[in-house]
Amino acid sequence: MDKKITIGIAEDQSALRRRLIEHFRFFDEVDVTIACESGDALLERLPALPESRFPVVILMDIEMPGSNGIETTHRVKEHYPQTDIIMFTVFEDDDRIFDAIQAGASGYLLKDEPVDVIVQAMKELREGGAPMSALIARKMLGIMRRAQLERQRPDDAELPFNLSARELEIIQQIVQGKTNAEIGEAMFLSPFTVKTHIKNIYRKMHVGSRAEAASLAYKRNLV
Amino acid sequence: MDKKITIGIAEDQSALRRRLIEHFRFFDEVDVTIACESGDALLERLPALPESRFPVVILMDIEMPGSNGIETTHRVKEHYPQTDIIMFTVFEDDDRIFDAIQAGASGYLLKDEPVDVIVQAMKELREGGAPMSALIARKMLGIMRRAQLERQRPDDAELPFNLSARELEIIQQIVQGKTNAEIGEAMFLSPFTVKTHIKNIYRKMHVGSRAEAASLAYKRNLV
DNA sequence: GTGAAAATACTCCATTCGGAGCATTGGCAT
DNA sequence: ATGCCAATGCTCCGAATGGAGTATTTTCAC
Numbered sequence: 001m002d003k004k005i006t007i008g009i010a011e012d013q014s015a016l017r018r019r020l021i022e023h024f025r026f027f028d029e030v031d032v033t034i035a036c037e038s039g040d041a042l043l044e045r046l047p048a049l050p051e052s053r054f055p056v057v058i059l060m061d062i063e064m065p066g067s068n069g070i071e072t073t074h075r076v077k078e079h080y081p082q083t084d085i086i087m088f089t090v091f092e093d094d095d096r097i098f099d100a101i102q103a104g105a106s107g108y109l110l111k112d113e114p115v116d117v118i119v120q121a122m123k124e125l126r127e128g129g130a131p132m133s134a135l136i137a138r139k140m141l142g143i144m145r146r147a148q149l150e151r152q153r154p155d156d157a158e159l160p161f162n163l164s165a166r167e168l169e170i171i172q173q174i175v176q177g178k179t180n181a182e183i184g185e186a187m188f189l190s191p192f193t194v195k196t197h198i199k200n201i202y203r204k205m206h207v208g209s210r211a212e213a214a215s216l217a218y219k220r221n222l223v
Numbered sequence: 224m225d226k227k228i229t230i231g232i233a234e235d236q237s238a239l240r241r242r243l244i245e246h247f248r249f250f251d252e253v254d255v256t257i258a259c260e261s262g263d264a265l266l267e268r269l270p271a272l273p274e275s276r277f278p279v280v281i282l283m284d285i286e287m288p289g290s291n292g293i294e295t296t297h298r299v300k301e302h303y304p305q306t307d308i309i310m311f312t313v314f315e316d317d318d319r320i321f322d323a324i325q326a327g328a329s330g331y332l333l334k335d336e337p338v339d340v341i342v343q344a345m346k347e348l349r350e351g352g353a354p355m356s357a358l359i360a361r362k363m364l365g366i367m368r369r370a371q372l373e374r375q376r377p378d379d380a381e382l383p384f385n386l387s388a389r390e391l392e393i394i395q396q397i398v399q400g401k402t403n404a405e406i407g408e409a410m411f412l413s414p415f416t417v418k419t420h421i422k423n424i425y426r427k428m429h430v431g432s433r434a435e436a437a438s439l440a441y442k443r444n445l446v
Numbered sequence: 447g448t449g450a451a452a453a454t455a456c457t458c459c460a461t462t463c464g465g466a467g468c469a470t471t472g473g474c475a476t
Numbered sequence: 477a478t479g480c481c482a483a484t485g486c487t488c489c490g491a492a493t494g495g496a497g498t499a500t501t502t503t504c505a506c
Binding site for chain 2: 102132140147209210212214215
């Protein structure tokens with residue numbers, strides 16, 4: 001059988017914190033090894049824990065005095081990237097969810113979830129999942145629909161519009177607002193050559209000005 | 224008790240399709256009302272269904288001949304936005320997950336999930352969740368960490384660089400590659416006026432050319 | 447109702463750009 | 477080997493841009 005899941009708790013409301021600790025006692029799978037009333041306290045006390053009692057999962061309140069849950073998550077993941085963090089909150093606005101994920105949270109539960117669901121979430125986490133309350137999961141989808149993905153292009157993939165590598169270099173200078181002369185200087189080329197390249201770029205991209213080319217370059221993730 | 228969940232299936236492998244239909248029979252909660260071997264067939268046959276047999280959830284394979292699952296999802300959501308779609312696939316690359324979500328999918332299951340998990344996912348969906356296989360949920364988090372969120376600006380929030388509303392309008396035309404004369408025509412302004420606005424824009428944004436302004440506009444989500 | 451800010455409009459001038467055409471070189475593929 | 481295409485460089489010309497300065501009208505807040 002697997003070892004117990006060691007849990008950390010950061011939650012400023014002492015009543016809730018104690019209630020959680022009490023309830024977790026009834027579950028054999030988990031073991032609360034640290035519980036703090038603030039993110040700062042958690043960060044202070046974590047280094048002192050022996051490895052065997054170091055939390056594998058931290059239940060993190062978002063709203064806390066001092067360092068809030070987002071900041072604390074950032075710092076914890078910085079020092080202990082292998083520790084998973086579940087945000088635990090009553091709030092559910094999109095920006096906060098997004099920020100929590102970006103900070104490194106791997107799960108997001110609303111505080112009204114029953115304790116057995118929380119324990120189940122811990123197990124899911126350890127099995128590679130990303131437990132989320134239904135409402136949060138739905139909101140995440142909404143966030144993703146509004147998000148722009150920065151798709152990275154494999155090096156050998158062909159560039160949009162059949163642009164050559166050289167032409168791409170030139171575009172990158174164009175979006176910086178450089179003149180042909182400046183680009184030539186930067187690339188050790190005659191400004192005439194730069195101009196010829198730009199002519200070809202315009203033809204391939206079906207545009208007719210630097211602004212339009214820059215715009216299209218952004219839209220197509222060329223820069 | 225709630226009514227049965229009506230299910231649609233789009234899956235080109237006939238063996239799997241039949242297996243799913245067979246297995247779903249054992250679950251009282253669900254009722255397969257339509258099963259097709261392609262996205263095109265689904266789109267063709269959906270309009271003919273009576274409302275009572277219209278699928279509330281569609282299990283959608285991604286890899287299909289003709290319209291693939293992403294395209295089909297797009298079209299289904301376009302015509303039947305209230306129908307939920309679960310992507311059902313063996314593939315799990317980030318771009319595909321992202322595209323599926325953007326197309327309007329509300330869940331994402333791997334084909335190796337047991338049927339009872341799939342049925343459970345349907346129920347979760349109806350309860351407002353977004354069921355995902357553990358692996359997919361984790362990948363979604365990774366995608367979100369790389370994503371840029373387009374945070375929408377409240378109407379009364381001040382624009383970056385203290386640009387006026389009128390100036391913003393002009394920028395939008397600039398990124399389209401228009402000349403001052405064309406902008407003037409579109410906005411019923413003298414080209415001289417357009418020029419004056421652009422001068423002010425340059426001053427406020429600390430740039431000196433249309434390409435640079437367009438570029439910065441994209442970076443700051445002005446367009 | 448007064449003042450500040452924004453929007454409108456124009457002039458002059460030097461620089462830059464975009465379009466067309468042309469030429470040479472070097473590398474890569476058939 | 478040969479032919480194609482990318483990369484390089486150039487000329488001429490007209491159109492558009494960018495910079496500076498000035499002026500009138502509108503609008504909106506205090």
